[in-house]
Amino acid sequence: MKKLFIVLIISVVVMQSCVTSLQPLATYDTAIVDDRLAGTWNSDGQDYEVQKFIDSDLFKYIKKEMDKYKGNADKPLSEKEMEDFSPTLYFKSYVIKYTKDKIEYVMFGSMVKLNDQFFINFAPIDINTDKNKGQAFEIPSTDRLATHTIARVQFTNSNTVKLDFIDGGYLHDQIKAGRMKIKNETDELYDTFLITASTNELQQFFQKYGNDDRFFNKENSVTLIRKS
Amino acid sequence: MKKVSLLLAFTILAIFLSSCLQTLHPIFTLKDIVYESKLLGTWKTGNPKKVAIITNLSADNTIELPEKISTIKQKGYLVSYQDEHGKTTEQYIAFLASIGNHLYFDYYPAEKKDNKIGDEFFTAHFVKMHTSYRVDISKDGGFELSQLDESYVTKLIDEKKIRISHEKDATGNIVITASTDELQQYIIKYGDEPGAYRSEKTVFHKLIHDL
Numbered sequence: 532m533k534k535l536f537i538v539l540i541i542s543v544v545v546m547q548s549c550v551t552s553l554q555p556l557a558t559y560d561t562a563i564v565d566d567r568l569a570g571t572w573n574s575d576g577q578d579y580e581v582q583k584f585i586d587s588d589l590f591k592y593i594k595k596e597m598d599k600y601k602g603n604a605d606k607p608l609s610e611k612e613m614e615d616f617s618p619t620l621y622f623k624s625y626v627i628k629y630t631k632d633k634i635e636y637v638m639f640g641s642m643v644k645l646n647d648q649f650f651i652n653f654a655p656i657d658i659n660t661d662k663n664k665g666q667a668f669e670i671p672s673t674d675r676l677a678t679h680t681i682a683r684v685q686f687t688n689s690n691t692v693k694l695d696f697i698d699g700g701y702l703h704d705q706i707k708a709g710r711m712k713i714k715n716e717t718d719e720l721y722d723t724f725l726i727t728a729s730t731n732e733l734q735q736f737f738q739k740y741g742n743d744d745r746f747f748n749k750e751n752s753v754t755l756i757r758k759s
Numbered sequence: 760m761k762k763v764s765l766l767l768a769f770t771i772l773a774i775f776l777s778s779c780l781q782t783l784h785p786i787f788t789l790k791d792i793v794y795e796s797k798l799l800g801t802w803k804t805g806n807p808k809k810v811a812i813i814t815n816l817s818a819d820n821t822i823e824l825p826e827k828i829s830t831i832k833q834k835g836y837l838v839s840y841q842d843e844h845g846k847t848t849e850q851y852i853a854f855l856a857s858i859g860n861h862l863y864f865d866y867y868p869a870e871k872k873d874n875k876i877g878d879e880f881f882t883a884h885f886v887k888m889h890t891s892y893r894v895d896i897s898k899d900g901g902f903e904l905s906q907l908d909e910s911y912v913t914k915l916i917d918e919k920k921i922r923i924s925h926e927k928d929a930t931g932n933i934v935i936t937a938s939t940d941e942l943q944q945y946i947i948k949y950g951d952e953p954g955a956y957r958s959e960k961t962v963f964h965k966l967i968h969d970l
Contacts, residue, residue, distance in 0.1 A: 670882065721827075
């Protein structure tokens with residue numbers, strides 16, 4: 532009975548936590564740009580600003596730094612030159628910004644289409660706090676590993692997008708029972724669970740299970756309503 | 760201009776800025792844990808702006824503990840670093856383990872249960888890693904921490920002199936995914952090798968006795 536109780540507790544802990552992946556689901560060659568994502572969205576009172584990377588302040592900042600580094604202010608690099616120079620996933624990604632408790636969070640969102648189903652890969656970029664107005668907050672960079680989360684994307688209509696995140700408890704249980712196979716690292720002592728499959732393996736996995744609703748956590752679904 | 764410059768600009772939150780060895784798994788199993796009550800207390804760290812307070816992990820119930828860690832908290836420590844104003848700047852769940860010829864501390868970032876700041880979705884993208892130190896207790900009651908050096912391991916990996924489980928993330932950083940057993944094999948093999956540790960050591964001298 533005690534053993535069952537402990538197993539249940541562990542399942543709940545894993546279920547509540549996000550499933551994270553060391554590698555992104557998208558690559559520069561497979562990511563797609565879809566204009567339906569850009570705009571300002573709202574979910575449960577929280578606003579999210581979504582911009583194409585090349586339209587974002589982040590891109591402008593990086594471009595300015597590159598032009599400065601290049602030392603040729605008269606001939607700044609064009610967007611195309613920058614992309615050709617360093618064709619990274621970010622050129623086909625979106626910058627997502629949202630503010631909570633006076634802290635601004637910035638993330639990358641990169642979308643892929645697998646078996647006619649859209650998926651988005653989220654990766655953290657930055658945190659901006661105004662120490663005079665809000666509480667100072669930073670993620671210590673020395674003892675944390677930045678990872679990715681993945682959600683299925685469903686465009687209900689032009690003003691509504693549904694994001695379904697992976698059900699961590701279901702995935703963990705399936706892997707443990709040998710019913711699903713994907714490279715991962717699990718540490719039972721500290722409740723660590725990290726998917727370590729390559730991008731290619733991840734894509735194959737989502738091609739196989741991307742339409743299986745059991746794989747997605749209904750409680751972790753987010754419906755975004757377009758504001759502008 | 761190198762391509763890497765743009766990549767570096769993108770990876771603002773680059774993880775391995777320091778060269779201390781970070782591992783996904785702990786370096787210890789339950790059978791390796793030892794408990795030294797003489798480590799408890801308030802310690803000078805060699806940095807006049809930083810003191811370390813080491814308490815028994817079970818003495819502070821404000822820290823969020825993984826379920827299994829909670830069952831062995833009497834054998835663990837809470838290591839809190841404070842600045843010159845008495846503000847806690849870092850906190851770690853720590854276990855002392857006997858591996859090979861030495862004692863080692865396994866540090867794991869600690870968080871308060873009820874004082875979590877930061878958006879849950881955003882912070883969930885950051886997986887906590889373990890950091891390890893060799894602990895040399897001196898006869899005068901102090902102790903010295905020598906941190907395992909990441910660059911030593913990555914050099915061995917690059918030169919194909921070692922087989923230790925690892926992955927490269929999307930930005931090319933090596934992430935050590937070795938199991939506890941593999942990590943212990945590494946520590947046993949290189950534990951007496953000075954190059955396996957970072958050159959700077961932290962020497963702890965007691966300020967206040969047992970808390």
